[in-house]
Amino acid sequence: MASLKEFRDRIDSVKSIQKITKAMQMVAAAKLRRAQEAVEAARPYAARMSAVVGNLSSAMDGRPGAPELLVGTGKADTHLLVVASADRGLCGGFNSQIARHARAEASGLIKDGKTVKILCVGVKAADQIKRVYPDQIIDIISLREHKNIDSTIAAKIAARILELFEAGEFDVCTLVFSRFKSVISQIPTAQTLIPAKDGLDDDIGVPDLGGAAYDYEPDEEDILKILLPRNLTTQIFQALLENVAGEMGAKMSAMDNSTRNAGEMIDKLSLQYNRKRQSMITTELIEIIAGAEAV
Amino acid sequence: MTGKLQFSLVSPEKELFSGEVDGVDVPGEEGDFGVLPNHAPVMTTIRPGTITIRNGNETQRMFLRGGFADVTPDGLIILAEEAVDLAELDAGKIAQDLRNAEENARDADTDEKRETANARLEYVRGLNDALGG
Numbered sequence: 001m002a003s004l005k006e007f008r009d010r011i012d013s014v015k016s017i018q019k020i021t022k023a024m025q026m027v028a029a030a031k032l033r034r035a036q037e038a039v040e041a042a043r044p045y046a047a048r049m050s051a052v053v054g055n056l057s058s059a060m061d062g063r064p065g066a067p068e069l070l071v072g073t074g075k076a077d078t079h080l081l082v083v084a085s086a087d088r089g090l091c092g093g094f095n096s097q098i099a100r101h102a103r104a105e106a107s108g109l110i111k112d113g114k115t116v117k118i119l120c121v122g123v124k125a126a127d128q129i130k131r132v133y134p135d136q137i138i139d140i141i142s143l144r145e146h147k148n149i150d151s152t153i154a155a156k157i158a159a160r161i162l163e164l165f166e167a168g169e170f171d172v173c174t175l176v177f178s179r180f181k182s183v184i185s186q187i188p189t190a191q192t193l194i195p196a197k198d199g200l201d202d203d204i205g206v207p208d209l210g211g212a213a214y215d216y217e218p219d220e221e222d223i224l225k226i227l228l229p230r231n232l233t234t235q236i237f238q239a240l241l242e243n244v245a246g247e248m249g250a251k252m253s254a255m256d257n258s259t260r261n262a263g264e265m266i267d268k269l270s271l272q273y274n275r276k277r278q279s280m281i282t283t284e285l286i287e288i289i290a291g292a293e294a295v
Numbered sequence: 296m297t298g299k300l301q302f303s304l305v306s307p308e309k310e311l312f313s314g315e316v317d318g319v320d321v322p323g324e325e326g327d328f329g330v331l332p333n334h335a336p337v338m339t340t341i342r343p344g345t346i347t348i349r350n351g352n353e354t355q356r357m358f359l360r361g362g363f364a365d366v367t368p369d370g371l372i373i374l375a376e377e378a379v380d381l382a383e384l385d386a387g388k389i390a391q392d393l394r395n396a397e398e399n400a401r402d403a404d405t406d407e408k409r410e411t412a413n414a415r416l417e418y419v420r421g422l423n424d425a426l427g428g
Contacts, residue, residue, distance in 0.1 A: 041309035048305055048372050052365050056338070151307050217325050217339035226340055227363060230376075237307055 004280070007273040011266060018262035024090070025255035032183065032248035038149075039180055039241045046238040053231050057197045060220055067221070069228040072195030073171045078115040080170035081106060082161065082193070084177040084239050085125030086247040087143045092254035094178065094186065094247055099128035101188035102176045106133060117170055121157060122243070138164075149244050154237035162229060165194060172198075177239035178246040184253055186246035193235055196228055300332040301370025302348065304357065306378045311357065312348065319371055320347040321364050330364075330371050337366045343418070345381065345425045346373070356381040358425045360418055379422070386426055393419045 053070075060066045083102040085095045102125060106116045118133060120126035120140040130137060139160070146153050161173060173194035178186040192198040216223055299315035318331045322344030328337075341362045348355045362375035396416040403409035 038308075042307060044303070044310040044313075045305040045307050045374065048303070048365075048374055052338070052363060052372070052374065055365070055367070215335060215337040217323060217337065223338060223340060223363070230363075230374075234307060 004273065004276060007269060007276065011269045011273065014262050014265050014269065018259055018266065021255045021258040021262060025252055025259060028091075028248045028252040028255060032245065032252055035241065035245035035248050036180070039238075039245045042238055042241050046234050049231050049234045053196055053227065055214075056220060056224060056227065059214055059216075060224070067224050067228060069165070069194055069232075070196045070224060072198070073168075075171045076114070078117065078170040078172075079109050080161070080164065080173045081116060081118045082157070082173065082175045082236075083118060083120050083122075083125050083129065084175065084236075084243050085120070085122040086243060087122045087124060088247070089124055090254065091247050091251035092257075094250035095122075095124035096128065097186070097188050098176060098178050099125040101190065102129060103132055105174065105176060105190055106136065119161070119164075121240075143240075149237075149240045151233065151237050154233045154240060157236050158229060158233040161193070161232065175236065175239055177243050180242045180245040180249065183249040186250060191235065191239070193232055196231060298332045300330060300334075302330075302373075303370070304346075304373045304375060304378060306362075306375045311375075311378050311380070312355075316348050316350040318349045319373075320349075321371075321373070322346065322359070323364065330366055333368075334366050334371070336368065337364070339364050341373070341375070343421045356425070358384075358422055360421070377418075381425060384422070384426060389419065389423050389426060393423050396420075 057070055060070065081102055083098065085098045089095065102118070106118065106129075109116050116133070116136050118129060118137045120129065120137060121143065123140060123142050123144075126137065126140045141157060141160075143149070143153065164170060165173070172192065175191045175193050177189060177191070179189045180186055300318060302312065302314065302316045302319055303310065304312040318329055320327060320329045321339075322342055324340040324342050327344075328339075341359055341364055343358075343360045345356050345358050348357070358379050358381055359373070359375040360377040362373060362378075365372045365374070393416075396412065396419045400409065400412040400416045403412045
C-alpha cells in the first residue's frame with residue numbers, strides 16, 4: 001500500500017493538472033467568443049457571394065463557353081478532398097470527427113472507382129488520415145505559423161487549388177470541415193467547391209427579375225473569371241472560421257470535462273489519504289495502549 | 296416611383312452596412328453609376344474607389360478596394376474585398392501609412408515582398424486620394 005507521502009504527491013500533481021486545464025478552458029472560452037463573432041460577421045458575405053454566383057450560374061446555364069470552375073470538366077474521375085481541421089489537439093473529438101468524415105468520403109469515392117487526392121489543411125486530421133491513405137495525401141498545409149485566421153491564408157489555399165485544377169490534376173473538389181452550430185455541436189460537413197454550381201445551397205432562390213434582362217458589365221464571362229476564384233477563397237475562409245470556432249468550442253468542453261474529472265480524482269484521493277492517515281493513528285494508539293498494559 | 300433602395304455592403308470580415316437608403320453612387324469598372332430604387336438589374340465589378348450612400352440629407356462615404364455590385368429588384372448588394380468608412384479615418388494616420396508603404400515598396404528585396412508592398416501602396420494611395428477629394 002502506498003505511503004502517505006505518495007498520496008500527498010499524487011494529490012498535488014492532480015491539483016496542478018486541474019489548474020492547467022482550468023486555464024486552458026478559460027483561454028478557449030475567450031477565443032471562442034472572438035471566433036464566434038468572426039464567423040457570424042463573415043456569414044453574410046459568404047451567403048451573398050453564393051447568391052451572386054447562383055444568379056450568374058443560372059444565367060450561364062446551358063450556354064457553351066461557361067468556365068470549367070462553374071460547370072466542371074465534364075468528368076468526375078479524380079476527386080480532390082480538401083480536409084480542413086485544427087492544428088492543435090486537446091479539443092475532444094473535434095479533429096477525429098473531421099478525419100472520420102473525410103475517410104468515409106474517400107472510401108466511398110474509391111469504392112466507386114474514382115481516384116482520390118487529399119489536401120490537408122491543419123495537421124491534426126492529416127495525422128489520422130495518413131494512416132489509412134498515406135499515398136493519397138498530396139500536401140499538408142499547416143496553420144501554425146498564422147496566429148489569426150485571415151483571408152490571406154484562404155487566398156493562399158485557394159490559389160493552390162486553382163493551380164492544381166488548371167494543371168488538370170482533378171475534376172471535382174470537395175471541402176471537408178466542421179460547421180459551427182453551437183458551442184457543443186459542430187457538424188462535419190462536405191461541401192463541393194468545384195464545380196461551383198454543385199456547391200450552391202438549394203434554398204438560395206434566383207431573384208425574380210420581373211421580366212427585365214440582367215445587364216453585365218463587363219460581360220458574364222469576365223465577371224465570372226474574377227468572381228469564381230473569389231468565391232473559392234470566400235468559401236474556404238468561411239470554412240476556416242467555422243473550424244476555429246468549432247475547435248475552441250470543443251476545446252472548451254473538453255477542458256471543462258478534464259477539470260471536473262481532476263476534481264473528482266482529488267476528492268477520491270483525499271478520501272483515501274485521510275482513511276490511511278486515520279488507520280495509522282489508530283494503529284499507533286493500539287500499540288501505545290498495548291505497551292502500557294503490558295507494564 | 297416611391298420607396299427606398301435596400302442596400303447592403305459586405306466585406307469578407309463583416310457586414311458594414313445594411314438598410315434602406317435613397318441611393319448609392321458606385322465606382323463601376325467601366326464607369327461610375329448611381330443606383331436608385333427600382334434600378335434595372337445589373338451586375339458589375341468595382342474598381343477601387345469611393346461609394347457614396349445618400350439617405351435623406353445625410354451622405355456617407357466609404358472607400359472600397361474592388362469587389363462586385365449586384366443590382367436586383369430586391370436591392371443592391373456590394374461585395375467588397377475591403378471597405379472602410381471614410382468618416383472613421385484620420386488624415387494624419389493615412390499620410391503616415393502612405394509614407395510607410397512607399398518606404399516598404401522601395402525596400403522590398405524579393406519579388407513577392409515587392410508585390411505585396413506595391414499592392415498596399417496602391418491601396419493606401421487610393422485612400423489618401425479619396426480623403427483629399
